[in-house]
Amino acid sequence: MFTTGSKLFFGASALSLVSALLYAGTTDGPLSMPGVVGLLTATVFFGFLGGINYATRDGNVSGMQAGVEHTSPAAQPPVRASMWPLAAAVGAAGLVIGAVSRPVVFKVAVVLVLAAAIEWMVLGWSERASADDDYNSGVRRRLLYPLEFPILAAVALGAVVYAFSRVMLRVDKDSGMAVFGALAAMVLFAGFVFASKRDVAKRTVTGVCAIAAVALFGVGVASAVQGQRTIEKHPTTGSEGAVCLEEGTAGEIDDHASQDVSLKSSVVANVYLQSNGVIVAYVNGFPDDPKSEITVPRSAWVSVRFHNDAPTAHRLTARLGSFAGAAETVQCTTAVNPGKEALIGFSIPKTNAASSTPIVLMVPGLTGQEIKLVIP
C-alpha cells in the first residue's frame, strides 16, 4: 500500500504534528508562536511530500502500472541486516539520558542520531535503487564514501592527537622530551622499514599500525584518567606590596618570568631605568622628549614597557592609588635582569584627586624618582 518513501514522510509529518501539540502545550513566551508555526509548517510540508511519494510510487513505478507495487525494486525487503536502526535507537536513548544528565552525552547522541539518519536514509534508498544488488551497493558507496572517509579520518586523527597530548601532559617535562623523541624515532624507523621493503605484506603494515594505535589510545586514556601533571604558572606581574615595594628579587616568580616583550607599538610609554640609575619615560607621542608625567584616561586599560639598563635586576612598580579608604593597589613587573624588559598593564578607575596615595610608576630602591600618572 504505502511506499517506503511515503511512509517516511507521513511518519515525519505525524511526528511534527505531535511535537507541535506538545510544544504548544508546554511552552510560552516569545518563541512559542514561531515554534508552533514552524512545526505545523513541517507537518503540512512532510504530508505534502508523503502524498507526492505515494502518488508516484516513490518515483520508481509508473502510476499506470497496476500491481507493480509489490514486485518493483522499491517494494523489496532489505537485502542484509543494517546496524543503523540500532545506532539510531542508541542515539535516541542517548538524547533522553543526555537531556537529564550531562550535556556532552546529549551532544554525542545528537551526532549519532544525525549520522544514523543520513546513513540509514541513503542505505534504504540505495538498496531499492534497482534490482541489481551490486549496482545498489556501488551507488551507496559513491554517495557516502566522500562523506565517510574524511569524517572517519578526522576522528581517527583526533583520537591520535588527543591520546598523544594526554600522554605528553601526564609525563613530566624532562621525560616528555625522551618520550617524544623515542616515539618520533619509532615512527621514522617503521616508515623507513616499510618503505625500503617493498614486498612487506599489506597485512603486516595494517597489523603494526593497528597495534600502535591501540597502544597509543590505551596509554592516552590511562593518562587522561590519571590527570595531567601539575603545571606551575609563572605570572609576569605581581600585586603584593611586600614584593612590589621592596628592592631586590623575590624568588621563584622572578626566576622564571619571560623577559622579552613583543607588544612594541601600542604601549602608552617606554620607561627606561638607565645605567646611571635614572628613570625616564618616553611617552607615546613624544618620542624624543623624556617626560616625568603620563596622562592616561580613567577606566581604560593601558600598558607600559619597562627596560632595565642598570647593572642589577630591578622591577617597575605601579602604585595605582587607594580609593575610599580601601588599601592601596600596587602592581609590579617581575624583577627584570639587566638588558631585559617587561610589560605592565593597568586600568585606574578614578582620578588622582580621589586617591589618598600618589599614583606613580617607580622602581623600588630608587628613591626620589617617580613617573607621575595623571588621570584627569
Add this chain to the structure above:
Amino acid sequence: MFVKPFSRRRVAAVVTFGFLLAGCAKDAPQDTFDPAGPNAREIDSLQRPVFYIAGVVGLIVLGAVAYAIWKFKDRGQDIPEQSHGNPKLEILLTILPAIILAGIAVPTVSQVFSLDKKDNDCVINVTGQQWWWEYDYVKGSTCGGVEITESIVTVSELVIPADTPVLLRITSRDVIHSFWIPRLNGKRDAVPGRLHTLRMEADEPGIYTGQCTEFCGLSHARMRQAAVALTTADFQSWVTNQTADYTSPEAGTTAAIGETTFIAQCSRCHQVDGLVDGAGNPVLAEPDRFVYSGAAPNLTNLMTRTAFAGWTFDLISDECRDRLWNESPETFGAAYLQGVWMYSAADATAPACFNETNLREWLLNAPAMKPMYTDPTKLAETGGKTRGMPALGLTQAQIDEIVAYLLERK
C-alpha cells in the same frame, strides 16, 4: 510579468541615474573626496591615480568581455578549435598586473610610513565607549604654541588648533570602535587594551564631522563626533575657558538650586570640575561604579559644545547651526567660542541659540531619545551598571533647575 520591456529598462536607467546623482551631493560634510588637511590630502592624492588606473583597466576588461560576448555568441557556427594553455599569454598576464601592483605599492607603502609619523608637540587621548567619544588633552602638550598645563577633558567635539598637527592616542573602554573624521584623515580602530595613534591636522578653522565606523552595538549609528579647528588665538581662548576656575551660581537663583539637584542626581556619574558640596569637599564622579564603560561625559563646559550624546542631538537651534556652519574661516571661531550663547546680544540674559527642547527631553528620558542598555531588570551581567544614561524620573521642576544650572557651564 505585465511590465513592458522598455519600461523596465527605463526603471533601471532612473535607478542608475539616481545612484550617479547621489555621488554629486553638495551638502556632504563627511566627504572623503574633499580633503581639508594634509593627511587626508595625501591619502586623496594617492587614491586618485590608483582609481584612474583601476578605472582604465576595468574599462579594458569590460570592453574585452563585451567584445568576446558579441563576437563569439552562438549563431549556430561550429565549436571553435579547443586549445589548452598559452605560456606566452599567461606569462604576460602575470607580469603585467604584477608590474602595475608593484608600481602602486611603492607610493602606498611609503605613504603608510609617512602618515605614521609621530609628532612631538600636541597629544590628545581619544577614548571611545558605547556610544560617545571622550578627549583628554595630555598635560605637558603644546598645541599650536598653546601650552596645556592642566589636563582638559571634553566630549564629542575635538577642538584643535588649525594648521597644526595633533597626535591622537586612540583606545576604547569597552568594545572596538573606530575614529574617523573623513576630511582630515583615514580611520583608526579604538581597541580596548591597545593604543593606536593617528595624526590629524586641519588647514582652516571650521567643523569637520565624522562618526564611529566600527559596529559597536545598539546605538552605533548615534555615535558621531566632530573635530573643530580654531585659529591659534581662538584655541588659546578655548583652553583658557576650559581650565578656568569653577564658578558657583549666584545664591538664591534657580541655577543655585540646580547645583544641589545636580549633585544629588547627576554627580555620581558626571564630573563637573571644581564642583564642591555644601561642606566644601570636592564632588568627584564615580562612573566606574554606575556605568559599564567606567566613564560618563564631563559636563564642566557642556554649553561650549554644539551637540550632545554622541554628537547626535543639537544643543543649538537649527538656524544657529546653519549660520555657524556657513561662517567663513575668519569669523567661525568667534561664534563657536560663545557656545550656545553665540549670536546673542552682549547684554542678553538668555542665550539666542540654545536648543532647550532637546536637552529637556534628554533629562526627562534619555533612553527614549537614544537607545541604550539601561533597563534595570536586565543589568545582571554588567553588575547592575548601565550602558548609557538611565531615565532618572526627574520632575519638571528639577529639570528647570538643572537646565538653569547647566546653562552656566559655559
